[in-house]
Amino acid sequence: MSKPYVVGIDIGGTNTVFGIVDARGHVVAADSVKTRKHADFDDYIAELHEGLSRLIKANEAENQIQGIGIGAPNGNYYTGEIINPPNLPWGPVIPLAEKVSKAFGGIPVAVTNDANAAAVGEMTYGAARGMKDFIMITLGTGVGSGIVINGQLVYGSDGFAGELGHVIMKRNNGRVCGCGRTGCLEAYCSATGVARTAREFLEVRTEPSLLRNLEIEDITSKDVYDAAMAGDKLAKDIFNYTGEILGEAFADMAAFSSPQAFILFGGLAKSGDLLLKPIKESFDKNVMPIFRGKAKILVSELKESDAAVLGASALGWEARYRYEAPHIEKTEED
Amino acid sequence: MSKPYVVGIDIGGTNTVFGIVDARGHVVAADSVKTRKHADFDDYIAELHEGLSRLIKANEAENQIQGIGIGAPNGNYYTGEIINPPNLPWGPVIPLAEKVSKAFGGIPVAVTNDANAAAVGEMTYGAARGMKDFIMITLGTGVGSGIVINGQLVYGSDGFAGELGHVIMKRNNGRVCGCGRTGCLEAYCSATGVARTAREFLEVRTEPSLLRNLEIEDITSKDVYDAAMAGDKLAKDIFNYTGEILGEAFADMAAFSSPQAFILFGGLAKSGDLLLKPIKESFDKNVMPIFRGKAKILVSELKESDAAVLGASALGWEARYRYEAPHIEKTEED
Numbered sequence: 213m214s215k216p217y218v219v220g221i222d223i224g225g226t227n228t229v230f231g232i233v234d235a236r237g238h239v240v241a242a243d244s245v246k247t248r249k250h251a252d253f254d255d256y257i258a259e260l261h262e263g264l265s266r267l268i269k270a271n272e273a274e275n276q277i278q279g280i281g282i283g284a285p286n287g288n289y290y291t292g293e294i295i296n297p298p299n300l301p302w303g304p305v306i307p308l309a310e311k312v313s314k315a316f317g318g319i320p321v322a323v324t325n326d327a328n329a330a331a332v333g334e335m336t337y338g339a340a341r342g343m344k345d346f347i348m349i350t351l352g353t354g355v356g357s358g359i360v361i362n363g364q365l366v367y368g369s370d371g372f373a374g375e376l377g378h379v380i381m382k383r384n385n386g387r388v389c390g391c392g393r394t395g396c397l398e399a400y401c402s403a404t405g406v407a408r409t410a411r412e413f414l415e416v417r418t419e420p421s422l423l424r425n426l427e428i429e430d431i432t433s434k435d436v437y438d439a440a441m442a443g444d445k446l447a448k449d450i451f452n453y454t455g456e457i458l459g460e461a462f463a464d465m466a467a468f469s470s471p472q473a474f475i476l477f478g479g480l481a482k483s484g485d486l487l488l489k490p491i492k493e494s495f496d497k498n499v500m501p502i503f504r505g506k507a508k509i510l511v512s513e514l515k516e517s518d519a520a521v522l523g524a525s526a527l528g529w530e531a532r533y534r535y536e537a538p539h540i541e542k543t544e545e546d
Numbered sequence: 547m548s549k550p551y552v553v554g555i556d557i558g559g560t561n562t563v564f565g566i567v568d569a570r571g572h573v574v575a576a577d578s579v580k581t582r583k584h585a586d587f588d589d590y591i592a593e594l595h596e597g598l599s600r601l602i603k604a605n606e607a608e609n610q611i612q613g614i615g616i617g618a619p620n621g622n623y624y625t626g627e628i629i630n631p632p633n634l635p636w637g638p639v640i641p642l643a644e645k646v647s648k649a650f651g652g653i654p655v656a657v658t659n660d661a662n663a664a665a666v667g668e669m670t671y672g673a674a675r676g677m678k679d680f681i682m683i684t685l686g687t688g689v690g691s692g693i694v695i696n697g698q699l700v701y702g703s704d705g706f707a708g709e710l711g712h713v714i715m716k717r718n719n720g721r722v723c724g725c726g727r728t729g730c731l732e733a734y735c736s737a738t739g740v741a742r743t744a745r746e747f748l749e750v751r752t753e754p755s756l757l758r759n760l761e762i763e764d765i766t767s768k769d770v771y772d773a774a775m776a777g778d779k780l781a782k783d784i785f786n787y788t789g790e791i792l793g794e795a796f797a798d799m800a801a802f803s804s805p806q807a808f809i810l811f812g813g814l815a816k817s818g819d820l821l822l823k824p825i826k827e828s829f830d831k832n833v834m835p836i837f838r839g840k841a842k843i844l845v846s847e848l849k850e851s852d853a854a855v856l857g858a859s860a861l862g863w864e865a866r867y868r869y870e871a872p873h874i875e876k877t878e879e880d
Contacts, residue, residue, distance in 0.1 A: 296836075345703040359802065361702070366695055368804025369679040370840060375801040378834045380794065383717075391834055460714065467709040468693065468802050470702025500712045500725055502630075506704060 215278040219264065220525025221312075222326065223247060223284035225299035228256075230264050231518075232273055233525035237337035239518050241271050253302040253311070261315040279320040280312060281527030283329030283520060290371035292323045292533045298390075313535035322531035326350070326520065328365050328374060330477050330512070331358025333523025339475050339513040346473045347465055348512075349376065349458075351480035354390070355398040355405075361469050376465065377402070381457050400457045403479050406433040409450050421446035433480060440486050451486040458487075459494020466495075466503045477512040477519065484511075549612040553598065554859025555646075556660065557581060557618035559633035564598050565852075566607055567859035571671035573852050575605050587636040587645070595649040613654040614646060615861030617663030617854060624705035626657045626867045632724075647869035656865035660684070660854065662699050662708060664811050664846070665692025667857025673809050673847040680807045681799055682846075683710065683792075685814035688724070689732040689739075695803050710799065711736070715791050734791045737813050740767040743784050755780035767814060774820050785820040792821075793828020800829075800837045811846040811853065818845075 217240065221230040224247060231242030245263050250256040268274055286297045292309025294300065309321040324332075331348035334340040340348075344363040350356040355377030359366040366373045377398035378391050386395020387408065399405050410423055410431045422439040423431060423446060439447035462474050480487060492509050499507075514522060551574065555564040558581060565576030579597050584590040602608055620631045626643025628634065643655040658666075665682035668674040674682075678697040684690040689711030693700040700707045711732035712725050720729020721742065733739055744757055744765045756773040757765060757780060773781035796808050814821060826843050833841075848856060 345707075361695055361700055362698060364696060366803055368695070369806040370804050370837075372836055373679075373802065373804035375804075375834055375836070378801045379798040380832070381717075383715075383794065391836075393832070393834065460717070464713040464798070465802070467712045468707065468799070469700055470704050470707035470709075472703040498714070498727070500709055500727065502706055502709070503704075 214529070215276050217273050217276050218278050218525045218528030219268075219280040220329075220521040220523065220528060221260070221264075221280065221282040222329070222520030222524050223282065223287075223294075223300070224326075224520070225285070228260060229521050230260070230267070231521040231525065232267060232271055232277075233522060233528075237522055237526075239521060240273075241267050242518075242521055243267050248301050251301055253306055256302070257311045257315055260312075264316075277316075277319055277528075279322065279528035279531030280316065281329065281332075281524040281529075281531060282308060282312065282321065282323045283326040283524040283527075284308060284323060285326060286372075287323040287325045287328075288371040289322065289324045289328070289365070289367050292321065294323070309533040310535055313533060318535050320528075320531035320534045322527040322533060324365070324367075324524075324527060325356070325358075325374075327356030328358040328367075329523035329527065330514075330519060331360055331365060331475075331523070332526040333514055333519055334475055334477070334512055335360060336526040337514065337522055338519075339510045340473065343472050345469060345471045346475055347376070347469070347471045348475050348477055350478040351402060351476060352478035353403055355402045359469065376461070379461060379464065381461060397457065397461050401454050401461075401480075403433040406436055406450060406454055406480065407431050409453055410436050410447075413446055413450055413453075417446065419446060423447060437483055437486065448486070451483065452490045454480075455487050455490025456494040459491045459496075460498050462491065462495045462507070462509070463498035463500070466499050466507055470503055471507050473508040473510050475510045475512055477514075481511050548863070549610050551607050551610050552612050552859045552862030553602075553614040554663075554855035554857065554862065555594070555598075555614065555616040556663070556854030556858050557616065557621075557628075557634070558660075558854070559619070562594060563855055564594070564601070565855040565859065566601060566605055566611075567856060567862075571856055571860075573855060574607075575601050576855060577601050582635050585635055587640055590636070591645045591649055594646075598650075611650075611653055611862075613656065613862035613865030614650065615663065615666075615858040615863075615865060616642060616646065616655065616657045617660040617858040617861075618642060618657060619660060620706075621657040621659045621662075622705040623656065623658045623662070623699070623701050626655065628657070643867040644869055647867060652869050654862075654865035654868045656861040656867065658699070658701075658858075658861060659690070659692075659708075661690030662692040662701075663857035663861065664848075664853060665694055665699060665809075665857070666860045667848055667853055668809055668811070668846055669694060670860040671848065671856055672853075673844045674807065677806050679803060679805045680809055681710070681796075681803070681805045682809050682811055684812040685736060685810060686812035687737055689736045693803065694805075710795070713795060713798065715795060731791065731795050735788050735795075735814075737767040740770055740784060740788055740814065741765050743787055744770050744781075747780055747784055747787075751780065753780060757781060771817055771820065782820065785817065786824045788814075789821050789824025790828040793825045793830075794832050796825065796829045796841070796843070797832035797834070800833050800841055804837055805841050807842040807844050809844045809846055811848075815845050816850075
């Protein structure tokens with residue numbers, strides 16, 4: 213009875229990308245709308261509905277959609293809401309699943325955060341196919357995570373589990389983190405963390421570096437990558453430092469859930485061996501002997517452009533939230 | 547079709563305690579044998595079989611046992627083996643489930659480690675009844691953990707997940723841990739860790755303390771507890787220090803699985819508010835804002851004397867490993 217397609221929607225700070233996906237994980241068609249164009253959430257939903265309906269019609273997929281999966285920052289699987297989103301114009305509580313299901317006449321909807329969506333995508337179509345225990349680490353502007361244990365995403369008691377970017381790596385004099393605390397993994401190992409490391413190293417150290425040709429406040433992780441690829445010693449050291457901290461963090465995570473693999477996703481994950489090598493060395497050095505040599509450190513196999521939509525869409529197959537129109541209570545006489 | 551009793555066996559370094567348990571978690575009868583009496587594992591199994599059979603017979607429970615659950619250090623749920631046990635005379639690999647099921651004519655057996663057994667016991671009969679997401683922390687000679695997510699024990703890819711005594715709390719100049727690394731939670735917050743803290747504080751600080759009346763190398767966590775209860779400032783500071791580190795560790799664990807509760811078990815957990823208060827303060831201070839005020843810090847509700855057997859027995863209800871006698875291959879003519 214299941215229908216041949218699902219829809220994946222990835223709500224990012226700038227763009228909302230959506231696509232129709234078949235059971236093999238092929239993105240049949242995709243399009244996008246601007247996320248922040250409408251200050252009113254209902255207007256945003258109306259434009260999303262219009263764009264997605266057009267896409268569905270153009271691909272003759274009317275009544276062929278099994279469910280809609282949505283990845284969104286702070287998306288909560290249990291409630292179907294977005295709660296206190298850091299970069300979205302609505303809030304503090306956005307009834308996302310309800311509004312989307314309602315707009316599409318009651319199609320089942322599932323909501324989760326972007327890192328969890330990526331983990332589901334990886335398990336369904338990517339490097340984690342066949343794995344029941346792995347941890348997806350997204351290395352972007354922040355550090356996110358999607359944890360899979362025994363084949364299931366870990367949502368925790370409140371739907372917000374899996375905030376591994378916010379384990380504390382430096383308990384003394386740690387960097388200030390966006391979450392309001394200090395020393396978080398994210399403050400060191402996100403793209404912005406790498407840029408911060410670059411500024412620190414350039415200030416503290418005196419050796420020459422290609423990075424010194426740049427305005428120090430404008431340096432990005434991409435600049436550090438380019439310099440490292442050009443053989444710059446200081447830039448390579450920045451990647452070594454980043455990888456060392458990630459390896460230490462992964463060692464603690466292994467003590468928690470002993471995963472088969474850590475899978476890296478997002479901009480920084482494209483740094484290849486510059487980052488993978490120091491992570492692996494640090495992980496081997498720091499992990500408890502009983503877990504040594506067990507977990508693999510892998511890079512996502514999903515195309516960056518498809519991954520967000522694919523991951524979200526994979527949730528659509530088992531989406532359960534379904535909007536039902538309120539009905540008038542019957543009287544006893546009926 | 548299920549039978550009215552299960553058997554729980556707790557294999558400790560000194561005693562092996564076993565009991566017959568009914569569906570309400572009442573220990574009908576219990577007994578024990580010495581764990582280390584026999585250098586040969588088969589002799590140990592023979593004595594265990596004899597003692598347990600006697601107990602079953604005395605309680606008219608023959609053919610009434612649904613399954614046998616066993617908690618043992620380094621017990622592996624997937625393989626039914628004990629692997630590299632630190633305090634047992636056999637090894638390195640002990641086929642525990644096979645030997646016990648065989649001795650009892652094929653009764654299903656389940657094996658796990660002692661902390662996991664305690665978590666199952668707590669979920670079935672104790673403070674975690676009705677909880678689907680909690681973390682059991684055992685504070686004894688070491689620090690162990692049993693993690694429950696979505697109602698299931700976390701075993702990980704290899705059956706050894708849940709080694710939260712070995713997350714790193716001090717990355718610089720950390721104490722040497724029994725696992726061969728430095729800075730582990732266990733090196734600070736186990737009973738032995740508390741005694742180590744006492745020795746450190748007594749050496750570094752100069753103030754008077756009741757603990758100075760004791761031989762410094764012989765001080766135990768119980769001595770520290772007694773001194774703190776007598777109002778000793780330095781002893782109280784030792785508990786504050788211990789609780790502060792536990793609260794920091796729990797904050798990181800909350801970022802992983804966002805549990806409803808942390809449940810403390812074992813000798814140190816009996817310290818009451820001396821330990822609970824600093825843990826709660828430290829947890830509130832260190833946890834990510836999104837998780838603040840959510841997880842409870844509780845003490846096990848299981849009687850210490852029953853807990854190990856109860857916890858192990860709870861696994862017996864769904865034990866699946868069953869020894870089957872090898873059979874001779876039939877020839878084609880049969």
